[in-house]
Amino acid sequence: MIPKELLEEPKVVASYSDRVREVISKMQENNQWVVPVVRDKVVIGVISYNELLRRKVSPESKVINLMIPSNNVLESEDEARVVAKFYTTKSRALIVVDDKKRLVGIITREGFLSYYLNKGEIPDAKVREVMNSPVITIDANDSVARARWLMSNNHISKLPVLENKKLVGIVTTRDIVNRLYSEGGKKKSSILTEEERLMALPVREIMTYPVITTDGNQNVKQALETLLKRKISGMPVVEGDLIVGMFSGIDVVNLIAKKFELEMPIEAKLSGELKQGDVKAMIDGILERYLARLEKLTEVINFKVTFKEVAKSQDKKVYQVTARAVTKIGDFISKDSDWDPVTAVRKAVEKLEERVTRELKKIEEKGRKPKAEEG
Incomplete structure (x- = not known):
């Protein structure tokens, strides 16, 4: 079970039909970065400052137009799972639910870090x-x-x-x-x-x-x-x-x-010249950031990226990147290419994220249909 000391009751909880302006006002007032969105007590998504920055919508829009899927943590899971979730998603807060996806509480990054600081379990480092x-x-x-x-x-x-x-x-x-x-x-x-x-x-x-x-x-x-x-x-x-x-x-x-001896589930096969210097650091940074974005959508079991030189002209190479994510909701593959390897990998993983998001929307729409028929 998740330690009770980590759990907090969210000060702000949104309904899918709430107006964006109202929710943002409450987020500002309560200093809350991530807000669970519920329908009939069940968590159906989240909104966050990061998403508000990326996608500008009318303040009068409903929350359902802005929310993204919530990759929750079950209250029955252990402490190691919480650590793993914060590590891979880099989230400001995790949404905790019961086995029926009903909201139990949230774990903020600040609360998580305070918990380990008070326990004296922050490793010594500069x-x-x-x-x-x-x-x-x-x-x-x-x-x-x-x-x-x-x-x-x-x-x-x-x-x-x-x-x-x-x-x-x-x-x-x-x-x-x-x-x-x-x-x-x-x-x-x-x-x-x-x-x-x-x-x-x-x-x-x-x-x-x-x-x-x-x-x-x-x-x-x-x-x-x-x-x-x-x-x-x-x-x-x-x-x-x-x-x-x-x-x-x-x-x-x-x-x-x-x-906890955790490692990112990333496998990147780079050609010789891409394994050195700033290019590798930039590619690693992109992969970690996009893995974090995918982990917020669904559980990622494996995330693999390969590079291939497909053309050469006047000492310039065209790099083709193939990105594959094995997730809880299925396998996804995308490809893209560019003269710049960093741009190529960014475009490939952006496509991958779009495909995962589309699949999640399909799953959500299928889940709504029976309810609509019953009504």
């Missing part, structure tokens, strides 16, 4: 050993639209803001989403919509400053205490005037996962 590097940053004069694109494209929730190569602020998913939807009800005073005006603003107009930071020599436990105390999910790692990494709760989850 921030430098676990941080994410290199860091994706944005210039203070770049547009909010670019910040949104960088976050969505790289599946990250915060961007350090630089001016003359110095850290001057930070912008988060929540900074953008809260403004994006709070403006929705205003009358339009020009040709531009409120969204277009917001997207055209320089990032400096919405960034948060001063920025809470850490350094590479700090102990992970101390850095985690700062995250929990300040109610932030991550912070830049600064040495001198340089940002050398980003430290977040996910890095601590990865440390805990090592204690």
Whole structure:
């Protein structure tokens, strides 16, 4: 059974017929990143800040138009399963259900990390050993639209803001989403919509400053205490005037996962020149992020990617990528190609995610039909 200390009662629970504006207002008020969507007490999906950033819908739309499938955790499962779920999905919260998919509670990442911190079970390490590097940053004069694109494209929730190569602020998913939807009800005073005006603003107009930071020599436990105390999910790692990494709760989850000897179910067959340097790091990062997205949709048993050189012209190669996911709801395969191996793998796994999502929608529609006939 999941330890009771991990379970929380969600402050915000949405009905599939609720308006998006109402739910976002409650999310802001209660500082809740992930909201379960229920129908007749059964969990049918979730909405999150990350999804709100990726897919802009009218604030007056119903939640059912925005929610994504919820890959739940059963209350009967053990602690190791909870660790594995946080590790593979990189979620801000897990939805806990009973054997009939009725909502039992949620486990937030913050609650999960506090639980292990209080038990004294955070492995000893320096921030430098676990941080994410290199860091994706944005210039203070770049547009909010670019910040949104960088976050969505790289599946990250915060961007350090630089001016003359110095850290001057930070912008988060929540900074953008809260403004994006709070403006929705205003009358339009020009040709531009409120969204277009917001997207055209320089990032400096919405960034948060001063920025809470850490350094590479700090102990992970101390850095985690700062995250929990300040109610932030991550912070830049600064040495001198340089940002050398980003430290977040996910890095601590990865440390805990090592204690349980967990590994990502990823198999990537790279050709010789792709096994080295930044290209491999970028490919690995894309695969981990997309595995996390797939795990939020359904249980992934195996995730395999292979590369093949299919053409060559003027010393440039065309790479064909085949991505395959073996999941709880079936096997999925996609292919794509590009001169750039990183672009090729991104396009292939995006197709894979689209196919899994379509299959889940088909399953959901089939499940609704008998109920419609009964009524």
